Amino acid sequence: MYGFLIAVGVLLLLSIIWMVYRIQTLVSVVKGSDKKIASSSNKINAILFVVFLVAVGGLMFWYSIKEFDNYQLPIASEHGVVTDQLFWITMAVTGVVFLITHVLLFIFPYKYQYKENRKATFYPDNNKLEIIWTVVPGIVLAGLVISGWMAWSDITAPAPENAHVVEIMGYQFAWDIRYPGKDNILGDYDYRLTTAQNGMGVDFSDKNAIDDFSSPVVVIPKGEPVLFKIRARDVLHSVFAPHMRLKMDAVPGMPTRFWFVPTKTTAEMREELGNPEFNYEIACTEICGQGHNSMRRVIEVVEPAEYQKWVSEQKTFIQTNPALADGIEVEVKEVADIQK
Amino acid sequence: MATATVATHDTGAHDHHDHEHHDNFVTKYIFSTDHKMIAKQYLVSGMFWALIGGFLSILFRLQLGFPDMNLEFLRPLLGGWITDTGQLDPTFYLALVTMHGTIMVFFVLTAGLSGTFSNFLIPLQIGARDMASGFMNMLSFWFFFISGVIMFISLFIKTGPAGGGWVVYPPLSALEQAIPGSGLGMTLWLIAMTFFIASSLMGGINYITTVINLRTKGMSFSRLPLTIWAFFLTAVIGLLSFPVLFAAALLLVFDRSFGTSFYLSDIYIGGEALPNTGGSPVLYQHLFWFLGHPEVYIVLLPALGITSEVIATNSRKPIFGYKAMIISMLGITILSFIVWAHHMFVSGMNPFLGSIFMFLTLIIAVPSAVKVFNYLTTLWRGNLIFTPAMLFSIGLVSFFISGGLTGIFLGNSAIDIQLHDTYFVVAHFHLVMGSASFFGMIAGIYHWFPKMFGRMMDARLGYVHFWLTFVGVYMVFFPMHYIGIAGFPRRYYSWTNFEFSNMYTDLNMFVSVAAIITFGAQFIFMFNFFYSMYRGRKATPNPWRSNTLEWTTPIEPGHGNWPGEIPTVYRWPYDYSKPGAEEDFIPQTVPLSATPESNLPHEQEKVKEELEIMKEEESEVLVANESKH
Numbered sequence: 001m002y003g004f005l006i007a008v009g010v011l012l013l014l015s016i017i018w019m020v021y022r023i024q025t026l027v028s029v030v031k032g033s034d035k036k037i038a039s040s041s042n043k044i045n046a047i048l049f050v051v052f053l054v055a056v057g058g059l060m061f062w063y064s065i066k067e068f069d070n071y072q073l074p075i076a077s078e079h080g081v082v083t084d085q086l087f088w089i090t091m092a093v094t095g096v097v098f099l100i101t102h103v104l105l106f107i108f109p110y111k112y113q114y115k116e117n118r119k120a121t122f123y124p125d126n127n128k129l130e131i132i133w134t135v136v137p138g139i140v141l142a143g144l145v146i147s148g149w150m151a152w153s154d155i156t157a158p159a160p161e162n163a164h165v166v167e168i169m170g171y172q173f174a175w176d177i178r179y180p181g182k183d184n185i186l187g188d189y190d191y192r193l194t195t196a197q198n199g200m201g202v203d204f205s206d207k208n209a210i211d212d213f214s215s216p217v218v219v220i221p222k223g224e225p226v227l228f229k230i231r232a233r234d235v236l237h238s239v240f241a242p243h244m245r246l247k248m249d250a251v252p253g254m255p256t257r258f259w260f261v262p263t264k265t266t267a268e269m270r271e272e273l274g275n276p277e278f279n280y281e282i283a284c285t286e287i288c289g290q291g292h293n294s295m296r297r298v299i300e301v302v303e304p305a306e307y308q309k310w311v312s313e314q315k316t317f318i319q320t321n322p323a324l325a326d327g328i329e330v331e332v333k334e335v336a337d338i339q340k
Numbered sequence: 341m342a343t344a345t346v347a348t349h350d351t352g353a354h355d356h357h358d359h360e361h362h363d364n365f366v367t368k369y370i371f372s373t374d375h376k377m378i379a380k381q382y383l384v385s386g387m388f389w390a391l392i393g394g395f396l397s398i399l400f401r402l403q404l405g406f407p408d409m410n411l412e413f414l415r416p417l418l419g420g421w422i423t424d425t426g427q428l429d430p431t432f433y434l435a436l437v438t439m440h441g442t443i444m445v446f447f448v449l450t451a452g453l454s455g456t457f458s459n460f461l462i463p464l465q466i467g468a469r470d471m472a473s474g475f476m477n478m479l480s481f482w483f484f485f486i487s488g489v490i491m492f493i494s495l496f497i498k499t500g501p502a503g504g505g506w507v508v509y510p511p512l513s514a515l516e517q518a519i520p521g522s523g524l525g526m527t528l529w530l531i532a533m534t535f536f537i538a539s540s541l542m543g544g545i546n547y548i549t550t551v552i553n554l555r556t557k558g559m560s561f562s563r564l565p566l567t568i569w570a571f572f573l574t575a576v577i578g579l580l581s582f583p584v585l586f587a588a589a590l591l592l593v594f595d596r597s598f599g600t601s602f603y604l605s606d607i608y609i610g611g612e613a614l615p616n617t618g619g620s621p622v623l624y625q626h627l628f629w630f631l632g633h634p635e636v637y638i639v640l641l642p643a644l645g646i647t648s649e650v651i652a653t654n655s656r657k658p659i660f661g662y663k664a665m666i667i668s669m670l671g672i673t674i675l676s677f678i679v680w681a682h683h684m685f686v687s688g689m690n691p692f693l694g695s696i697f698m699f700l701t702l703i704i705a706v707p708s709a710v711k712v713f714n715y716l717t718t719l720w721r722g723n724l725i726f727t728p729a730m731l732f733s734i735g736l737v738s739f740f741i742s743g744g745l746t747g748i749f750l751g752n753s754a755i756d757i758q759l760h761d762t763y764f765v766v767a768h769f770h771l772v773m774g775s776a777s778f779f780g781m782i783a784g785i786y787h788w789f790p791k792m793f794g795r796m797m798d799a800r801l802g803y804v805h806f807w808l809t810f811v812g813v814y815m816v817f818f819p820m821h822y823i824g825i826a827g828f829p830r831r832y833y834s835w836t837n838f839e840f841s842n843m844y845t846d847l848n849m850f851v852s853v854a855a856i857i858t859f860g861a862q863f864i865f866m867f868n869f870f871y872s873m874y875r876g877r878k879a880t881p882n883p884w885r886s887n888t889l890e891w892t893t894p895i896e897p898g899h900g901n902w903p904g905e906i907p908t909v910y911r912w913p914y915d916y917s918k919p920g921a922e923e924d925f926i927p928q929t930v931p932l933s934a935t936p937e938s939n940l941p942h943e944q945e946k947v948k949e950e951l952e953i954m955k956e957e958e959s960e961v962l963v964a965n966e967s968k969h
Contacts (some may be wrong), residue, residue: 024800035427037885038725041803045726048807049734056814063822071826073840077515083754090755094745101712107725108719108759109734112655119924120917121721124658130710137709141702146750149695151798155754156691172518172609177506194608207627230688234609235512236621238686238761242827242840245758249687251621252511253605256688285761285829287505289519290431293832 033225038114053106057099073242074270076280076301078261079155080245086148093140159259163225164307166218168282169200170230170237170250173291175282176200177218181211181316191233191252197321201233204318207327213314218282218299219306220262227259238286241299243269249286263299269301371482373474374899378481379460380792383785385488386452387866390778392492393443394859400436405852407834407845417940421500430833433520434503439495441506441512442529444774446536447491449639451484453781454578457642458547458571460788464890465565467556467907469900472549476542483539487532494528498601502529505831507632510603510624514595517610524732526596528590537582537589538763542580547575556889557957558909563928565888565913566659569666570645573673576640580677581634588627595619625687629680636773637676641669643738643780644711647733649913650787651715653886655722656924658914661714668707668714675704685753686760694753701751708744712737723917723924728802729787735810736779743772746821764824767817775813782809782865789869790883794896795876801868805861812858819847887913887927908957910950911943 028039075081110122121179167178176199187202187209189311194201202209205227220226230239232250239258248258270278281298284292302310318325372378399418402409410426411418421432428436459477463470471477477566494501503521506512506530516523551572555564564572594600595616604616604625654657659665681689681697715737724730746768749755759765789797828841835841882891889909907929915926920938931954932939935945 021798021801025798039799041800042724042726045731045803046724052811060818063819067822070843071822073825074504080758083757086752087749087758088753090749090752094748098741098745101716102738104716105719105734105738105741108716108722109724112719112722112724114656114723114725118723120656120723122658122917122919123660123717123721124914125661125663129713130661130664133713134706134710138706141705144748144752145699145702148698148754151754152691152695153696155757156694191606191608192613196611209805234607235515235518237765240761240829242758242786247686247760251688252607253617254620254622254688257586262385276841279839281840283829283838283841286509287434292434293430293441293829293834293886294837296837 025160031167036093037116042114046110049106049109053102056101074216074264074273075243075245076262076264077244077246078263079151080150080243080260081263082154083146083216083245086144089147090144093144096210107201112260118227155260159227159257160225161258163227164221165227165229167200167229167231168221168239168250168297169233170239170284170288170295171199171233172235172289173284173295175239175284175295175297177297178202179213179215179311179314180208181213181311181314183208183211186229194233198317198324199233202317202324204324210318211316213316214320215314218297219307220299220301221311222262222268222301224307225259225261227257229255231255235288236286237284237288237295240283240285241280242283243280244299247285265301265303266299267302348766362654371478373470373478375459375463375471375474375477376792376901377842377896378477379456380485381454381481382459382794385485385843386456386781387450387869388396389443389447389452389488391862391866393440393448394862395657395948396436396440398856398859399428400440401852401855403433403833405432405849405855407836415945416882428833429738431503431520432500433833434505434519434831435500435525437641438503438505438508439472439491439501442491442502445506445635445639446533447488449774449781450540450578450635451536453639453642453777453784454547454571454574455484455543456781457567457646457784457788458543459574460580460792461567461890462547462550462571463554464569464791464897464901465797465888466551466554466559467889467902467909468554469608469902469906471546472554473546474645480542480546481878483542487535487539488531490528490535494525494532495523497528498742499523499525501525507625507628508592509628510592510595510621511607514592514604515607515609530593530596534586534587538587540578540582544575547571548579549576556906556909558953559889559928561662561709563909563912565645566648566662566665566669566948567642567645569669570641571650573669574641577634577641577673577676580637581631581638584627585631588624588631591627606769620879622687622689625684626681626689629683630677632683633680634676637672639777640773641672643736643777643783644669646780646784646787647715647736647893648888649888650727650729650733650783651718651737652914653787653884653918654725654727655718656725656916657718658912658916659714659969660717661710662914664710666712668710671707672704675700675707675834678741679704679751682751682753682756690868691753698751698753702748705744705748705751708740712741712744726796726803726870728806729783729884731803731806731810732779732786733782735806736776736783738810739771739779739813741769742818742891743768743776743823747772758827762824763820763828763829763830766830767820767824770817770820771813775817779809785869785885788890789872789876790879790895791890791893791897793876794879795872795874796879796883797868797872797876805864805868808861808864809858812854812861815854817856819851823847882927885923885925887915887925889928892927892929908954 036069075084165180165184178200185208188206189201190203191201194204230248230250232252237250239250244260245260248256268320270276282297284295351602385895411422412426421429423429499520499537501521502508502525503519512518513522513526551568591602595603601616601619603621604619607614648659679697679701681693682701685694718898750759750768786797786802823844826833879895881895892907909928909933916936917924918926926935932943932950
């Protein structure tokens with residue numbers, strides 16, 4: 001019944017629009033305004049551009065200011081401060097250009113709308129102007145590029161020797177985390193060794209793998225460099241830690257890395273935001289299939305002392321599942337036994 | 341020598357024209373070799389695909405804006421893709437995103453835009469009877485058509501169409517185990533794209549050849565309308581970059597079907613370790629973006645060309661900096677080939693490459709900026725007439741600025757770390773590439789409709805269409821910047837799994853509503869288009885009082901475009917409001933010697949030269965006519 005009523009309503013509306021359309025066409029034919037070069041609509045359109053400028057410009061400013069704290073994510077890494085600063089410098093520069101060009105773009109239509117007795121200015125070129133507006137943007141962009149390049153070089157420079165290594169492996173649809181243990185060296189892996197029990201394909205015949213351990217949460221120390229070693233097991237994924245301003249693709253067959261220094265512990269951030277539930281998160285930003293939007297891991301940033309304590313309390317892969325040590329060489333096994 | 345061949349060609353074609361009156365339905369409307377009919381075929385196909393592509397976006401916008409909505413009413417259409425709880429299937433959501441991108445980028449903005457306007461305008465604006473090869477032109481359309489049919493079929497198969505994003509990165513697109521769309525759907529995608537590439541190449545070769553070889557007498561490169569420059573450079577870009585996409589696709593086919601490992605390495609999936617080793621998914625990304633980035637300019641340059649023409653005509657002013665515009669376009673063409681890896685800053689490629697590509701990328705912003713300033717100066721002290729085409733062109737400039745400026749953020753690799761693959765990127769390219777090109781296409785349709793169908797489109801409906809679409813597009817894409825800065829990733833079925841993105845449901849709802857209204861507004865255009873085709877006001881020969889050659893043809897040009905000889909060109913196409921001239925426009929066919937009152941000093945010098953050429957020409961026509969008898 002409702003469907004029928006809606007259909008009738010729509011039909012009625014359409015026929016009214018149709019009538020109005022036909023009438024205005026006929027009126028304009030009678031008036032002869034369709035013969036004119038520019039009808040009265042010209043003025044309306046010219047005014048609408050100014051209205052658009054004021055209304056939408058106002059809306060943009062109002063919303064940008066009102067929502068600032070919502071879309072501006074808190075920063076929790078050292079390089080994040082730098083990249084955010086670059087972001088806002090770029091915003092200032094482009095914002096000025098955006099405003100000036102748009103004011104001109106929408107004021108000109110009003111100011112120079114068609115008048116029968118006026119003639120447009122024949123102004124085909126001016127090389128000086130062209131050079132100015134080639135060179136000036138060139139210089140401004142060079143400034144932005146150089147500051148961006150310096151930041152980029154720092155961020156992508158090799159990680160410091162003492163960086164805490166964490167391996168993150170993406171698969172459909174979760175992340176597995178591996179810590180190198182006391183030796184701070186991750187053991188070898190081979191994707192062919194992957195089994196249900198050994199999801200990361202760790203090669204336990206490598207001595208360095210003996211003390212490796214896993215964790216459901218990425219725990220990292222505040223104020224010390226952390227190196228994420230990133231890989232994928234099946235398709236592309238991308239590690240994205242928004243508060244750390246960190247993103248790096250996880251590529252099957254090609255390990256990638258990203259190092260950074262966290263600056264605020266989870267507890268500190270909770271206090272700062274007044275949100276006791278707050279967590280740093282990792283998401284996936286490279287389309288990877290049905291569960292793409294559910295690859296969540298929590299990062300917990302703690303004080304360095306607390307971190308050391310946490311590391312020493314973790315149980316290694318082999319401790320949690322001794323079967324993993326089956327079939328490995330005796331010599332290596334002994335090392336594992338000592339550690340038990 | 342050139343003059344002689346042109347003259348004989350003219351008379352020859354004229355001769356041919358006289359016998360060309362027995363077209364049947366099939367040769368006239370279906371297997372036509374006439375560039376104007378092929379252009380219309382492209383246009384109508386492009387509009388069909390735009391509706392499909394737009395509709396798909398409405399479907400996934402429903403999911404994003406109203407995640408709890410019961411979509412049971414879509415079951416008759418989508419069948420099993422609506423889950424038992426009345427939700428959109430998450431895999432199908434990814435397929436929708438993928439197909440929306442593929443359709444819009446390739447089928448609407450590449451074929452619909454270049455295919456329509458390069459075909460329609462190149463011969464008409466350079467003064468040629470038709471394309472260099474009419475048959476190849478026809479073949480180009482029918483390859484595109486086949487490609488479309490295959491892509492369309494893939495929408496309806498049981499495992500769904502390709503679902504790995506429009507970039508179809510392997511291994512996701514290579515492994516059926518990873519996502520159902522990578523099965524038959526992906527196979528069909530690859531076949532369709534192969535046909536599409538073949539079609540593009542045939543079209544491109546034709547455009548380039550025609551522009552180089554078939555310009556009428558006097559139509560030097562420095563007198564070409566900017567539209568033609570744009571189409572010409574677009575075709576060059578396409579010709580150089582599409583084969584690389586073909587290579588990428590071919591290697592993907594090998595990986596998928598013949599067990600090679602170009603892109604695959606160290607993969608454990610579905611409880612099984614695959615034998616592939618040594619391949620690199622990043623290789624595919626390099627190959628893909630070697631087309632993918634120039635592709636941005638393949639869709640954008642024609643729109644900018646159309647805009648240049650429309651803005652100059654309706655400002656009643658010469659385009660400001662004609663030469664600077666050409667140099668910028670040349671700059672963009674060349675630079676577009678060496679910026680591709682800015683799509684891959686965080687793909688794991690060597691960060692040093694990132695630095696290089698950041699430098700190159702920000703250089704390409706300079707010619708783009710020059711173009712914007714030139715448009716603004718063209719409007720300055722003009723005498724602006726707001727035809728719907730003009731409105732859409734001004735809208736394009738606005739989008740080009742808004743979307744172009746956000747490109748400066750994304751081209752900076754340090755800032756891109758955070759913004760990559762978030763909604764900031766979505767906002768950026770939908771404005772600068774999607775909406776800007778779309779507006780260029782619509783502007784072109786409004787502007788050249790009278791030439792295509794001999795009738796005018798209704799201007800008032802055009803105004804309503806413009807304002808709804810212009811405001812609508814900003815309401816859809818501007819809020820995405822906020823969502824993007826907040827870190828919302830792309831291609832997410834829902835954001836509620838994460839604390840940082842578990843907000844902005846109101847904003848997403850707003851975007852979805854705006855999208856639906858904007859999509860709805862396009863039906864005003866559709867109505868206007870088809871209604872005006874049959875019932876619109878009859879067009880006059882030169883309704884916009886424009887200078888270019890196409891307006892010297894009969895209102896509805898037949899085969900061969902000009903019934904008599906092809907007119908000769910004596911001046912550039914932008915003599916609007918020339919001081920001293922009576923009218924505010926002087927068509928390209930008016931000799932300088934006929935306008936002594938408005939000639940500039942350097943033009944006055946050319947008058948003598950011009951008179952000599954005209955004399956020579958007359959004698960040649962006589963000779964040609966002699967030899968015919």
